[in-house]
Amino acid sequence: MQIKDIISPLNLKVVTGENALDKTIETGYIGDLLSVVMGKAPEGCVWVTVQSHINIVAVATLADIGCIIVSEGFVIDDEAIQKAVEENVVLLSSEESSYAIAKKLGQLGI
């Protein structure tokens, strides 16, 4: 599945990485404690988190995460958005809870 295939079913807002939405995503990961995410998130996954500051971009880059969904409608810091543009990290956002997002991802076969 490609990132673009989850955008409309989950009603996600594309914050950055519009040109990288054809990246393949195979699995998902949920976590808010970044040191844990860093060690545990599988490569190429869609990562759902409530964190919204610049460190999420660093984690995504270092752990080769496919894309980030910031849940619960949290506003992503400008600094994080800027860095995500520089690093070409796909940042998506949703008003829903991480759990609701995960359920929908599961239904889509992720």
Place this chain on the structure above:
Amino acid sequence: MKELSYHILDIANNSIRANATNITINVSEDLEKDTLELTIIDNGKGIPPQILKEIKNPFVTSRTTRKVGLGIPLLNDTCQNCNGRLKIDSELGKGTCLKATMELSHIDRPPMGNLVSTILTLLISHETIQIQFSYTVDNQSFSLSTQMLKDILGDIPLSTPEISQWIREYLSENISALHNSE
């Protein structure tokens, strides 16, 4: 609490509830030692020893048994997750000193958040409380206090829109200057 400024507001509100008339808030970054330290000192009524002993335990946190909420246990978790610690000293009738340290560059360290609004809110909503704020980055420091503002402004309330706007800009410029001179 996703940002450290929320913790600062929470702790300062504890001080206010403890009837403090003097609150000192210091944020200190040491780039060489890689530490971030938040210090909040008040002259409130202090925390009884038996409560102080259990203050980091979230299960004794109901407001009927003590005056602080979940803020302290959460801040304690944050410090520990970031290779730091939370130290609270208190003496009944004298006041409380809280010191939270964490590794500055730790991946789990929450961002500072909107410190300017936090300090401004404290200054203008509690004009009868003497608030001293300082921010230190290595050996450079910036400070602002209720007294300094009152000395300049006399009887003009700090909540006057032009004044609070000026304080906001003053805080914001000086804090970013500390970070730009590195």
